[in-house]
Amino acid sequence: MPHPASTSTVTRRLVLQASAALPALACASQGRETRPVPPPAPFTQHRFTSADGTSLSYFRQGDGPPLVWVHGALSLWSDWRDVAERLSPHFTNHVLERRGRGHSADAATYSLEREVEDVLALMKVAGQDAALFGHSYGAVLALEVARRAAPAKLLLYEPPLPITQPVSGPALAEFDRALAQEGPDAALVVFNRKVLLTPEAELEAFRQTPQWTRQVEMTPRFARELHALEALPLGLEAYREVRSPTLVLLGDRSTDVLLARPCRALAKTLENARLSILSGQGHVAHVTAPALLAREVSAFLRE
Structure with a gap:
């Protein structure tokens, strides 16, 4: 899910909405000579096959x-x-390229369960002691995976779960009409206005950016994910069976109903979970504070 509306400035809003990761800043130690640290080996692309026969990519x-x-x-x-x-010196990353994106193939029909199978298949490739991190809709997938096969550790960054009300509610029908009649740009506008409650000035500024263009291109796939979220039952009862040590991550600037309430409720519901607050962050700390997020992930995994 993109970052919800907040009281931040338009400039900060555009940064938070950006999907491309920011480059790391080099920091030299003071008062002593340091040898340059060699960069990590590059990501290598690999393939695997999901349960329905779809060929998928991971890095x-x-x-x-x-x-x-x-x-x-x-x-x-x-x-x-x-x-x-940032975690590569201590962990072997397996970054999924979800179906229908990039080099990953797709299928004629879609369901959340197919994507759960995708993650399960990659977990098998990674190994029995693999930890699992999911962000937003990916966190919902990770939580569903953990019900079926417990990861070594589970990290969930702001899953948009329907606690007391559907994720999109009546706005979903308006989103669908806009997508069918006017196209993905209009549908994405509806989502920002009616679900994220994005202020008009910020929305109009965001629509002038390359990030908006990229999100518009992905909006038809986004539509099927919104429908999958809408089909989830209200509440968290189904997840009580998750036993993996779990870290729930929440930005203190994220919207209350859509993200903060589900995170706080989830941390209380899961038997072996705790909540960690990302100070000064919203829904995309991987863009705005990658070092902070990497430290949180690494600390939990190395406990």
Whole structure:
């Protein structure tokens, strides 16, 4: 899910909406000479086959215990390159390229269950001791995976779960009409206005950016994900069976009903979970604070 509306400035809004990862800043130690640290080996692309026969792509980098990453909606695997790369000295990253994106194939019909099978298949490739990280819609997939096969550890960054009300509600019908009659640009406008409650000035500024163009291109796939979320039952009862050590990540600037309430409820519901607040962040800390997010992930995995 893209970053919800907040009281931030238009400039910050555009940064938060950006899907491309920011480059890391080099920092030299003061008062002593340091030898340059060699860059990690590049990500290498690999393929695997899901349960329904769909051929999918993932990107691998690093050394150490396996860690599987599942990105969210309106997003690409490369958006997570910066954060994952920071963990590569200690973990072997397996970053999924979700079906219908990039080099991953798609199927004629879609369901959330097919994507759960995709993640399960990649977890098998990664190994029995693999940890699992999911962001937004990818966090919903990760949570569903954990019900079926417990990962070594589970990290969930702001899954948009329907706690007391549907995720999109009546706005979904308006989104569908706009998509069918006016196209993906109009549908994405509806989503920002009616679900994210994005202020008009910020929305109009965002529509002038390359990130908006990229999200418009992904909106037809986004539509099927919104419908999958809408079909989920209200509440968290189905997830009580998840036993993996779990870290729930929440930005303190993320919207209350759509993200904060589900995160807080999930941390209380799961038997072996705790909540970690990302100070000054919203829904895309992998863009705005990759070093902070990488530290949170690494600390939890190395406990």
